[in-house]
Amino acid sequence: MKLALIGYGNVGRALARLVAAKRREFPFTITGIHTLRHGTAIDPGGLPLDPPFGPRAPTIEAFFEAAGAEIAVELTTLNPSTGEPAMAHILAAFARGMHVATANKGPIAHAYAALREEAARAGVGFRFESAVMDGAPVFNLWRGCMPGVKVLGFAGSLNSTSKVAIETMERGGSFEDGLSAARQMGITEADGAYDIEGWDSAAKTAALANVLMDARTTPLAVGTRGIGRLTPERVREIARQGKTVRLISRARMTASGIALRVRAEVLDRGDILAAAPGTSNVLLFHTDLMGTFGTVSIEPGVEQTAYGVFSDLVNLSGGGAKPYNRQ
């Protein structure tokens, strides 16, 4: 199947390497790459990893037309407060009858129900495994491994920057040292406020609730408090009690609807939500038939995010499940 990539940063390049490495088993071809900075590259026969970029296609529609692809892969940098430009790209792809895979959580957090309905109307698929937990099975787990199960709530430690900041303070550093460490690991942006104030977690919380619980919510409806007021002294006092702090996303069904919140919570060091090392994430589903279970992702990087998108592509092409008698 032919792929049109929108955005070609670290994830896009890792995805292109993965597609090239797996071409024999999964015959995907990247026929177009559209970027803000480098321009647009098109080759109906397949682009190389470092393609020659020409002038930028004037519109996203013109890019799709030139690429002639069946799947649009949305990997642009996100404006988290609106979900744009990813949202416009996704709708343009649906309008052309293209499937969409995206690693952007914004559209899922802000407008999942509308996008799901638009995809259904267009008769195309819409996948976003890497929107939360960098490609570890979350949405695919829910979609494929939990038949008949109702998700009643969830709890997750989903933000790596806050985790690195807290662990740095536990080891004697300052808040700013923690942010520098996270920046050096490439997991946070310049000022880190989006992570530290809890907005990254709020977007992930809304995205999960929209998909798993049909919450039809947005990040603005998530009761969010970040770790901005946490001091090294307080962190170390908590550590002396054998505990630690994590920015935790929670959802639960209540009589009046689905309650969503993000909070810095004090947890036992042996709590499963606190236990994953470094930049790892944990997500627990609370369910009716399967009790509480979940997914952990250990120190994921850009390759894992790219793999999540790759798994979306395989699913969109209809080749997801292994036969039971696989050798």
Next chain:
Amino acid sequence: MKLALIGYGNVGRALARLVAAKRREFPFTITGIHTLRHGTAIDPGGLPLDPPFGPRAPTIEAFFEAAGAEIAVELTTLNPSTGEPAMAHILAAFARGMHVATANKGPIAHAYAALREEAARAGVGFRFESAVMDGAPVFNLWRGCMPGVKVLGFAGSLNSTSKVAIETMERGGSFEDGLSAARQMGITEADGAYDIEGWDSAAKTAALANVLMDARTTPLAVGTRGIGRLTPERVREIARQGKTVRLISRARMTASGIALRVRAEVLDRGDILAAAPGTSNVLLFHTDLMGTFGTVSIEPGVEQTAYGVFSDLVNLSGGGAKPYNRQ
């Protein structure tokens, strides 16, 4: 679809309740139940939760013939050193062209490759989600959520009895107190040796390696040391260092094949393999494309085991995945 249950203990009864509760969405009917103790019950129109048992069908084939079911559900008590009688029941079902779902790890640990090939020859499905981790997605995760991924190894804390024994000793109890606690929770058998000596973990290790890594091995090939020599004094000494002990299953690819072992390992209290509370289990996959990620199951019970079998039934009936635009 019609189901023939072999064995009707706690898991079988929980499964029957689940099938009854979900009949509208998933139209399964239990037409036969075959037990060693109570005899055999048959009703082509569907059996109630407490069926009237008649004389025991003389053979498993006679039972299948009377039940007229499409799926055999194997839930007998296991002889762990042979995998029998489950193995014979499964082969008899395949020979009749029936799909099989089982919660027994024995057949998967002892003879998975042969059973898989037999199922393929018969053109039927074979599922066993509850064989490891009581119904939490392990085999279904691998089957449906990891396209193109190669499992290079795994690490798991998979035995609840040893965990309860260690935690009891950490709180000041004796080894025997720990075993009593596990017995009272209904998670271990009379003498507990099967769990404590590591044989339960070895069977789970072999089952996972056979399915995820095509190891074609048996529990006898797993280098196994249990926690039988662990004393309360040693456990408390480890606890004073901020650490704990877990019976850990590990697999890894080596130049000379797949190395499998079960050991009591000393872990940091904040290690993800140690962190799940009480009877919870954790399994991490080491992979080529997705790094390290995994599944946790928090305090599972018989309902979760029954749900794992139920998910197998749904998959065997072809109705596993949710549509992307599910409301």
